[in-house]
Amino acid sequence: MRRSARAAGPALLAAVVLAWTLIPLVWMLSASVKTELQLYLRPPRWLVVPPVWDAYRQVLFQVPFAQYFANSLVVAAGTTAGAMVLGALAAYGFSRFAFRGAATIRFLILMTRMVPRIALVVPYFLMMLRLGLLDTYTGLILAYVSFALPFTIWLMIGFFDEVPRDVEEAAFVDGCSRYRAFRDVVLPLAAPGLVVTGIFAFLLSWNEFLFALILSGVRSKTLPVVIAGFNTDVGPLYNEMSAAAVLVMIPTVILTLVLQRHVVRGLTLGAVKG
Amino acid sequence: MERYARGGLPWLAPGIAFLLLIDLFPLAYAVVISLYSWWLVRPSDTRLVGLGNYAGLVTDPQLAHDTAVSAVFMAGAVSLELVAGLFLAVVFARRARIFDLVRPVILLPLFITPVVSGTMWRLMFHPDLGIVNYYLRRIGIAGPPWLSDPGLAMVALVLLDAWRTIPFMFLVLHAGIVSQPHEFFEAAMVDGAGSWQTFWHITLPLLRYIMVVAVLIRAMDAFREFDIFYVVTSGGPGTATETIQMLNYRIFGFGRVGLASALSTLTLVLVAAMSLALLRLLGRERTA
Numbered sequence: 001m002r003r004s005a006r007a008a009g010p011a012l013l014a015a016v017v018l019a020w021t022l023i024p025l026v027w028m029l030s031a032s033v034k035t036e037l038q039l040y041l042r043p044p045r046w047l048v049v050p051p052v053w054d055a056y057r058q059v060l061f062q063v064p065f066a067q068y069f070a071n072s073l074v075v076a077a078g079t080t081a082g083a084m085v086l087g088a089l090a091a092y093g094f095s096r097f098a099f100r101g102a103a104t105i106r107f108l109i110l111m112t113r114m115v116p117r118i119a120l121v122v123p124y125f126l127m128m129l130r131l132g133l134l135d136t137y138t139g140l141i142l143a144y145v146s147f148a149l150p151f152t153i154w155l156m157i158g159f160f161d162e163v164p165r166d167v168e169e170a171a172f173v174d175g176c177s178r179y180r181a182f183r184d185v186v187l188p189l190a191a192p193g194l195v196v197t198g199i200f201a202f203l204l205s206w207n208e209f210l211f212a213l214i215l216s217g218v219r220s221k222t223l224p225v226v227i228a229g230f231n232t233d234v235g236p237l238y239n240e241m242s243a244a245a246v247l248v249m250i251p252t253v254i255l256t257l258v259l260q261r262h263v264v265r266g267l268t269l270g271a272v273k274g
Numbered sequence: 275m276e277r278y279a280r281g282g283l284p285w286l287a288p289g290i291a292f293l294l295l296i297d298l299f300p301l302a303y304a305v306v307i308s309l310y311s312w313w314l315v316r317p318s319d320t321r322l323v324g325l326g327n328y329a330g331l332v333t334d335p336q337l338a339h340d341t342a343v344s345a346v347f348m349a350g351a352v353s354l355e356l357v358a359g360l361f362l363a364v365v366f367a368r369r370a371r372i373f374d375l376v377r378p379v380i381l382l383p384l385f386i387t388p389v390v391s392g393t394m395w396r397l398m399f400h401p402d403l404g405i406v407n408y409y410l411r412r413i414g415i416a417g418p419p420w421l422s423d424p425g426l427a428m429v430a431l432v433l434l435d436a437w438r439t440i441p442f443m444f445l446v447l448h449a450g451i452v453s454q455p456h457e458f459f460e461a462a463m464v465d466g467a468g469s470w471q472t473f474w475h476i477t478l479p480l481l482r483y484i485m486v487v488a489v490l491i492r493a494m495d496a497f498r499e500f501d502i503f504y505v506v507t508s509g510g511p512g513t514a515t516e517t518i519q520m521l522n523y524r525i526f527g528f529g530r531v532g533l534a535s536a537l538s539t540l541t542l543v544l545v546a547a548m549s550l551a552l553l554r555l556l557g558r559e560r561t562a
Contacts, residue, residue: 010365014372017362021379024394024437027405031397039403086289093285102282105290112297114549116498118519119538122307122531123300146296149289178281207387209501214526224389228505238397245390256385257378263445 032056032242039238055239056247063226065244071137072206072222072248078141079148079205080198086145087152088194092182094153095160096168106157109150117147121214128215135217143211148201155200159193160186196262199255206252223248301542308536314529327536336513336521337537344517346428348496351435352489358436359443360485364473366444367451380441388438392505395434396421424514427507431515434502439495443488450484451477483556490552497545 026046031039033051059065094106124143125134133139163186171181187194209224216222227248230241256263311323331337366373383391398404399420407417420426454477462472500519503509509516509524516524518541526534 010369010372013362013365014376017376018379020437021383021441023405024391024398025382028390028394028397031403042408044405044408086292089285090289093282097282097285099282105286109290109293111549112293114494114545115297115301116519116538116541116545118498118500118522119304119542120297120300121522121526122535122538123303125526126307126531127300127303142296146293149293153289203385207385207389209387209389209504210523213504224387224501227387227389227393231505236396238400238403241393242397245387245393248387249390252385252387252390253382256381259385260378260381263381263384 028242029246031238032246034239036239055243059240059243059247063240063244065226065247068221068223068226069247071216071220074137075140075144075220075222076202076205078137079144080201082141082145083148083152083201084194084198087149087156087197088187090149090153091156091160092186094157096165106154109153112150117210121210124211125214134215135220137220139215140205140212140220140222143215144205144208147208148204152197152201155197156190156194159190159197162193163189196259199259203252203255206248304535304538307532308539310532312530312532314531320532323532327533328540330533331536331540336516337518339513340516340518340521343428343515344497344519347431347435347499347515347517348493350428350432351439351496352492354432354436355440355443355492356485356489358440359447359488362440362444363447363451364477366448367477373448377445380444383438384441386438388501389505391434391438392502395430395502395506399430421507422511424511427511427515431502431506434506435496435499438502439492442492446484446488447481450481454480486552486556490549490556493552494545494549497548 030046030048032055033053034045034048035052035054038045038048038052094102120143128134128136128139131139133142167185167189168181171185172178176184207224208222209228212222212225213228216225223244227241227244230237230244308327309322309324310320311326312320366376398406401407401417401419404420406420410417418426420430458476458480459472462476467475498519499517500523503515503517503520504523507515509520518537522534522537522541525537
């Protein structure tokens with residue numbers, strides 16, 4: 001009796017937490033499958049039977065959504081690749097070599113996380129303008145790799161540290177160069193951690209808004225800019241905005257569920273391990 | 275370890291060169307630009323004005339107002355998140371089964387595109403099609419026009435930030451509590467300490483370091499927040515919810531790159547000062 005009463009409190013709280021988290025999501029999902037008229041019906045309809053797919057049709061075929069989706073994918077893939085290559089090399093260097101100032105350099109790299117990104121808006125804009133990189137994938141990818149690199153390095157140092165040195169030593173004895181040992185022995189062993197790191201980099205790029213707003217244009221526009229753009233002069237197009245938002249959300253939900261157990265570590269960039 | 279003392283540099287060089295070129299160089303460049311009166315529309319009028327841009331900014335009441343808005347948002351959001359996150363972390367600390375159940379769901383807001391979360395908020399708080407005011411009316415409260423009221427627009431933004439990042443506080447503090455040594459609690463129980471006493475005298479002091487780190491990270495992120503302001507209120511009504519970041523974006527939008535860079539530089543100095551202060555606090559915590 002007492003036991004069940006003690007469990008009831010946390011269970012109730014869990015229900016509240018789930019409702020608080022899910023209600024905005026479900027309301028948006030529901031808005032995306034309604035007609036404009038149904039949106040304004042009172043009492044609100046949470047469930048629409050049958051669902052109306054007009055907003056999705058509008059978004060997918062009227063707006064060149066596929067193009068923007070491709071833009072977001074290309075930029076995110078480029079960011080992930082760039083951050084992974086540079087990050088893996090640097091992290092391996094930190095993990096396997098002891099040298100003067102290593103701790104300071106690591107710390108300074110982490111501190112770049114604190115730089116308010118708005119401080120980079122003007123110089124990036126002018127640089128990209130001069131280099132002819134405005135409204136290109138390259139311009140966005142360069143910016144995003146620099147945002148992703150600090151945490152990529154920090155996460156990967158942790159993952160490389162977990163790979164035992166003996167394995168590499170054995171490879172050296174067999175006549176492997178350090179680079180080959182890194183590529184053929186260490187990288188495969190650290191692969192699961194590298195995937196986690198890659199997902200974080202991908203999500204950073206997928207979700208980024210400010211620089212996409214400033215550096216991209218008609219050709220390279222990414223999805224967050226498209227959603228914000230549904231705010232038209234005649235007022236927001238709520239159904240279509242919701243439908244687009246749902247489509248953008250799907251990959252993030254899937255990747256988040258993949259990440260699960262690594263989230264705390266990634267979010268604090270190793271800071272909680274302290 | 276000694277064997278490897280040399281040879282690290284070639285591995286680090288590409289990444290560090292990239293960060294210097296794409297992160298540090300632009301920051302320095304911004305400082306240089308900030309010394310010029312430079313309007314993109316009339317490049318021929320560009321001239322050196324020294325600290326003129328800074329002088330203009332610090333005497334502008336708009337900057338004082340926007341700084342206050344940023345500070346209110348930061349303080350409101352972070353304190354709400356800390357209290358709620360701590361509460362959840364403590365309640366779910368020894369309840370692994372329930373925690374495992376809610377975790378996948380509460381992770382979602384952390385990674386959903388901020389612009390998408392902003393979209394949800396506009397749907398929730400809309401005076402006609404939103405559900406917040408509908409259900410308020412059902413319990414007898416006439417719902418205000420949230421996003422067009424200066425004070426309530428800020429409340430809505432703080433709630434949105436809380437929706438997105440209470441999970442962060444919760445998860446980080448939960449990880450901290452779970453890793454606390456069991457013996458302390460058992461000893462306290464043996465001594466007959468109640469759960470409130472245990473929390474106050476054992477859990478909280480042991481958690482202090484992690485709490486300071488979490489607050490530091492969150493405070494910096496809240497200060498830099500841009501996306502949800504842009505999507506939910508665009509700084510409105512009027513400039514009631516305009517933060518320093520939004521002001522900076524607005525100045526940039528006018529093409530006043532010299533002035534915008536001066537504001538960026540001020541922001542950078544402010545953030546650096548806050549980071550140092552918090553880090554010093556952290557250093558004290560650690561030795562304490």
